[in-house]
Amino acid sequence: MRVAENLNAALHELMAAERNLYLLGEDVADPYGGAFKITRGLSTRFPGRVMSTPISESAITGVAAGLALSGDAAIVEIMFGDFATLAFDQLLNFAAKSVSMYGSRVPMRMVVRCPVGGGRGYGPTHSQSLQKHFVGIPGLALYEMSPFHDNLAVLTEMLAREEPCVLFEDKVLYTRPMHAVPEPFSLAVENGVARAFLDERPDCVVVAPGGSAPMVLAAMRSLLLEEEIVCTLVVPSRLYPFDVELPDARRVFVVEESTAGGTWGAEVAHQIHQRHWGRLAGPVTLVHSADSVIPTAAHLEESVLVSERTVHRVIMETLRG
Amino acid sequence: MIDADLSRMLVIRAFERTLLDLYGRGLVNGTTHTCLGQEYVPVAMEGLLDPADHVFSNHRGHGHYLARFDDPEGLLAEIMGREGAVCAGVGGSQHIRRDRYLSTGVQGESLPVAAGVALHLKRAEPGRLACAYIGDGTFGEGAVYEALNLAALWALPLLVVVENNGIAQSTPTDKHLAGTIAGRAAAFGLPHELVEGADVDDIRARLAPLVSGVRAGRPAVVEFVTHRLGPHSKGDDTRPAHAVGVDWRDKYASPRLDRLEAAAVSRIEAVAADVIARPLSRWEAR
The missing domain is CATH 3.40.50.970 (Thiamin diphosphate (ThDP)-binding fold, Pyr/PP domains)
Structure with a gap:
């Protein structure tokens, strides 16, 4: 469906x-x-x-x-x-x-x-x-x-x-299928929070709202196949108030399509810092669209909106330094 | 005019005067908007309303509340944040909810909400209406036009009462309103009634058929030509004295009025003394 x-x-x-x-x-x-x-x-x-x-x-x-x-x-x-x-x-x-x-x-x-x-x-x-x-x-x-x-x-x-x-x-x-995650990831939904994961301990956790989830999953798949980086995706149904128990990982990313500045991700990052500062290897990394209006022409729109490629690159660069 | 109506108008006036006095003495926090000169409007309207009708009030709402509920204690406690406050002191002067009475502080915001309540009433309680008080200044807000359009389209039992006091805060009507309020009602195909006197019996007799029509799903606009005798808020009246307008009280000056006014003043003085002495309100349910 x-x-x-x-x-x-x-x-x-x-x-x-x-x-x-x-x-x-x-x-x-x-x-x-x-x-x-x-x-x-x-x-x-x-x-x-x-x-x-x-x-x-x-x-x-x-x-x-x-x-x-x-x-x-x-x-x-x-x-x-x-x-x-x-x-x-x-x-x-x-x-x-x-x-x-x-x-x-x-x-x-x-x-x-x-x-x-x-x-x-x-x-x-x-x-x-x-x-x-x-x-x-x-x-x-x-x-x-x-x-x-x-x-x-x-x-x-x-x-x-x-x-x-x-x-x-x-x-x-709207036109995507329900409950689909790409191989080899598994899906679990608990207390309104969906998780796409592999059985091994993840290198990082990516928090994303539903709209960005398919893009993040595609990036997670290429990161796994090309870089052997293991990510867990966390998708809360309720964005605010944000109250999500994160899987244990030293790196956390928040991905969303919003343009830069005062983002939902900044609010999420603040909460994660307060709760999990001690176990993190660094601050939460925010991934979002550029500080820009969203242009109409396809090539210009693409240059502004966050993409699978951006997510792949930022995660790889952050983890690999 | 029967004693009860005149007395209620005088209680509202005494309340507003006492409030300005308390502000002047630094005993009240924040701000307020008094309805001095407009007291007869809600008193006349309440005679046409049923307790099961909804009333939506605005920033200048003390008269609307006191015409519906004989409760100056609860209102003053609300404004002063004292025990017995209608809304625990959270809402203050311009955000009050009690039974089917509700006020909000943003101009024009209440009309779409009143339309929603009217939509509910039309289906669930036919014969009941939602009455919303607005001012001449409120017509600057787009929400008013959106709501009038919906009310007309959906034949909602919505009665819009405009208190046209000729001034929006400090801006005279001819500087903020092009055209007329009647013209605006006509644009939506809504009946409009202009009320110029302050005799509550005459007003009720005149408006009764219109209000019956609203109950039957013919929304309407009533425009009171009235006068704000006091400041917009407190001490911010920039008008020369002669531009303030006529006081209904002058027309009804009589020994009877003096007697009723003395009783109203002494009642409100006692209310103020009582409320000031109360402990602070507590806000328990957030």
Whole structure:
């Protein structure tokens, strides 16, 4: 099953299971079924609860917060995660704050889905990975879709947190198969954290969100075959708050597609330094895209975005000195 | 106007005056926005609302709260961070939630949320409405237009009450608002009612059909032409005295008003003395 199908099936199952759950977004209704076809079939099956909206990210997110306040639950699709900036006030100043600013805890069951990432030539305003801008907001939890985490379980967990959550969905994952790791790696998923590993002790651990996982796995395979470097990949479903027990290794890398500066990886590195400083051979190495807008032309986009080649090179150079 | 309504308006006024006095004496932390001159607006509206209706308030919300809940103690404790605070002192003057009342401090932010609540009500509790207070200045925010559009499209039971006091903080309406509020409502095909007087009985009689329409899924905009007699916040009024506007109190001056006002003032003085003496609030559930 492909990731998009898994996500679509998860949404169908959630909507069927809970009569108070709404799904709102631009062009999500059939027959269009969303810009990436993730909501296909939902409006036909759940009329009145799955609705195409005007092009109003702020209002849609506010409506979701209003539904959540009323005891309902809501999933919002932001067509391109880049547009979540238009919903930032509702998320930061209302939805997330409402959980605690009224003195007693107010359950807010809402998920904002944000397709993100480049590699498709959509240009500077339709290709970003804006996760870092949402890190560190009290009452807001961040998740990222991955090929290793069943979306029904992830969405169920998010709604059960009773606080607003953002689900980042790397667009390149939609057409990838679920649960696939290249030979000879094995896959295990425990407590929301997926691990791709070999039986021997790794030379390094690579932490990456779901969207970057396939690229890192490809780099891990070439590092193994060409350099005999053994890596373990760790993919948390929840990016923030970050709480992951890392396998023991002296070198740690964090890979993500975000452009440079104030990255999620910097937050992760800080936590790893605090917890594991004594056992590390050096500081955590951050691998991400360049400090740049994301260009449209394929050759230029490629020069900015983090790639399998970059991951391979940085890991090799760091380990080999 | 019955005693109960006039009395409630005077309690709100006494509360706001006492608050400014407490600020002046350095007894209150932070900032506040008082609704002096606008007290009759929420008192008139509450007569048309049911406790099961939702009310969304804004930064200038003390009157909205006190018109709904006869609880100056809880509100002052909230503003002063004392025991008995409505929201443990976390929210303060402009972030209060109690039952179906909720205020937020960012302009225009509440309208989409109110639309969401109205969407819930339409399906789960037909006949109930969400009432959101905004100001003339709030029309500078895009969220207002997004919400009005959605409310009209989806026939949501949303009542938008605009307190047009002619000034947004320090900027007069003619310097921040092109066109009219009526024109804005018309653009979305929404009914708009302009209220110029302060007689709460007249206001209610006039608005009752409109409010019934909202309950039936015809969202509407009510615009009160009103006057902010006090500063935007505290001590920040740059207007000349003659530009401040008329006070509804002058129109109702009478021995009855004096008697009710004396009672309101003495009640709020007692509330202030009580709340000041309380221990600090505790925030337990984060």
